[in-house]
Amino acid sequence: MFENKIIERLDKMLDSAMNGTFVESDYDETRLSRLESKWKEFLGSSVLSNKNLEAERHRLEQFISDISHQTKTPMTNIKMYTELLCEEIAQLKDSSPDREKAAYERISKYADEIKRQDQRLEFLIASLTKLSRLESGTLEVVAKTSLLTELTDSAIAAVRPKADIKKISISVTGCDKDMTASFDMKWTLEALVNVLDNAVKYSPPGGKIEIDITSTEMYVAIHVCDEGAGISEEDAAKIFGRFYRSNEVQQEEGVGIGLYLAREILSKEDGYIKVVTNEQRSGGEFILYLRK
Amino acid sequence: MSILIAENLKKHYGEGETLVKALDDVSLSVERGEFVSIIGTSGSGKSTLLHMLGGLDTPTSGKVVIDDKDISELKGDALCIFRRRKIGFIFQSFNLVPSITVYDNIVLPLQLDGRKADKDHIANVIETLGIAEKLKTLPSKLSGGQQQRVAIARALASKPAIILADEPTGNLDTKTSMDVLGLLKTTGRKFEQTIVMITHNDEIAQMADRTIHIEDGHIV
Numbered sequence: 044m045f046e047n048k049i050i051e052r053l054d055k056m057l058d059s060a061m062n063g064t065f066v067e068s069d070y071d072e073t074r075l076s077r078l079e080s081k082w083k084e085f086l087g088s089s090v091l092s093n094k095n096l097e098a099e100r101h102r103l104e105q106f107i108s109d110i111s112h113q114t115k116t117p118m119t120n121i122k123m124y125t126e127l128l129c130e131e132i133a134q135l136k137d138s139s140p141d142r143e144k145a146a147y148e149r150i151s152k153y154a155d156e157i158k159r160q161d162q163r164l165e166f167l168i169a170s171l172t173k174l175s176r177l178e179s180g181t182l183e184v185v186a187k188t189s190l191l192t193e194l195t196d197s198a199i200a201a202v203r204p205k206a207d208i209k210k211i212s213i214s215v216t217g218c219d220k221d222m223t224a225s226f227d228m229k230w231t232l233e234a235l236v237n238v239l240d241n242a243v244k245y246s247p248p249g250g251k252i253e254i255d256i257t258s259t260e261m262y263v264a265i266h267v268c269d270e271g272a273g274i275s276e277e278d279a280a281k282i283f284g285r286f287y288r289s290n291e292v293q294q295e296e297g298v299g300i301g302l303y304l305a306r307e308i309l310s311k312e313d314g315y316i317k318v319v320t321n322e323q324r325s326g327g328e329f330i331l332y333l334r335k
Numbered sequence: 336m337s338i339l340i341a342e343n344l345k346k347h348y349g350e351g352e353t354l355v356k357a358l359d360d361v362s363l364s365v366e367r368g369e370f371v372s373i374i375g376t377s378g379s380g381k382s383t384l385l386h387m388l389g390g391l392d393t394p395t396s397g398k399v400v401i402d403d404k405d406i407s408e409l410k411g412d413a414l415c416i417f418r419r420r421k422i423g424f425i426f427q428s429f430n431l432v433p434s435i436t437v438y439d440n441i442v443l444p445l446q447l448d449g450r451k452a453d454k455d456h457i458a459n460v461i462e463t464l465g466i467a468e469k470l471k472t473l474p475s476k477l478s479g480g481q482q483q484r485v486a487i488a489r490a491l492a493s494k495p496a497i498i499l500a501d502e503p504t505g506n507l508d509t510k511t512s513m514d515v516l517g518l519l520k521t522t523g524r525k526f527e528q529t530i531v532m533i534t535h536n537d538e539i540a541q542m543a544d545r546t547i548h549i550e551d552g553h554i555v
Binding site for chain 1: 463465514517518520521537538542545546
């Protein structure tokens with residue numbers, strides 16, 4: 044009987060601790076009262092360490108904002124001076140004797156390379172900033188019922204210029220005008236553009252990209268199929284990792300963060316992304332599953 | 336922090352000429368919150384391994400540690416209770432109790448344990464798995480995919496230390512399989528659950544964060 048009472052009291056102490064409402068009941072010379080004080084002390088220190096974690100997270104976010112903000116000016120300057128360099132060299136090259144032309148040609152190549160690397164750096168910093176905000180929860184993914192056509196149309200519009208340069212056609216099948224799923228438009232667009240961007244990048248010139256929409260009981264699936272080399276079984280497990288770049292694509296532009304970001308975004312809205320390996324079909328295929 | 340550790344697990348049947356090594360010196364560890372798939376052909380020893388990890392069978396030698404507890408130290412009732420509290424099972428054949436409703440199936444392990452159901456948690460699980468409208472139905476009225484979703488809810492309801500899934504989509508068609516796996520993956524992540532899943536299918540294994548290959552009783 045006596046034991047039951049104590050167990051019950053302890054059970055209540057735990058319950059109130061779990062929902063954060065624990066207060067000491069009474070102060071007397073019993074061992075139970077001493078235990079309560081000790082329990083309160085323990086809870087206090089764990090609340091404190093949670094607060095410290097929260098503060099730490101906030102500092103980290105601030106730090107990342109600083110990096111992203113403070114690097115903007117020097118990067119813009121690099122870009123501007125490189126542009127100037129390119130222009131002046133072009134003028135000098137035209138008005139100089141032949142024997143100097145080769146030297147100017149070389150310098151202009153260096154300038155082009157600086158420009159390319161600057162773009163890459165800009166893209167990398169932008170991606171990392173997005174990623175860290177997403178992971179730290181500063182930017183929330185809010186899923187709500189949204190139109191699929193709006194998503195696919197905007198995504199295609201975003202990659203159209205690059206696709207046009209390579210004469211790649213993009214078509215959508217299986218999508219009704221009023222088809223919906225539960226997703227965050229802005230972030231999911233980011234994810235789909237990343238996948239489409241890869242499809243354009245690794246497609247042969249003049250190729251076709253097909254976006255096929257299918258539906259299961261729980262999900263709407265967006266299949267992105269291209270005529271590129273696809274992903275091998277071996278790479279399938281790794282491509283969604285941070286900064287992973289397959290050996291075959293080391294020559295291509297990119298920093299290896301797009302698919303990781305896509306996976307993070309989808310999982311935050313209760314969806315997921317998977318790859319169909321090139322053992323199972325010719326060409327590449329990614330499938331984005333969005334919750335209905 | 337490892338939630339599951341298996342050390343030098345061996346399971347041998349018979350002896351001498353007829354000795355069969357179903358598991359031969361298998362060691363692995365699974366981190367808290369990880370989704371791991373164990374892939375192997377039939378007869379590779381993967382089901383034997385899962386049975387050892389879940390305390391459904393005892394190894395010839397070696398040990399299994401779950402949530403800092405060496406389960407070989409547990410005998411009889413203690414092992415039973417440990418399993419009920421710490422491990423959620425999902426089977427190929429769903430194993431729902433046919434005579435009680437979907438909701439009662441989901442909270443059954445909690446009731447057996449004499450614990451109060453965490454209503455908010457369970458409502459959240461039910462919502463995420465999309466079975467809110469089926470709660471008063473008997474399992475036999477549900478499709479295979481829906482039954483397996485109920486089984487996932489049952490495994491999640493008691494917030495176990497680890498969920499063991501044995502070919503969870505073995506009885507389902509491809510489309511339904513992707514539904515069930517997608518939900519297993521998203522709920523695992525959402526509710527910070529550790530999942531170990533057995534499969535013979537590469538495409539299904541791909542859904543996990545990490546894949547362990549097993550062949551002839553060895554990890555390869």
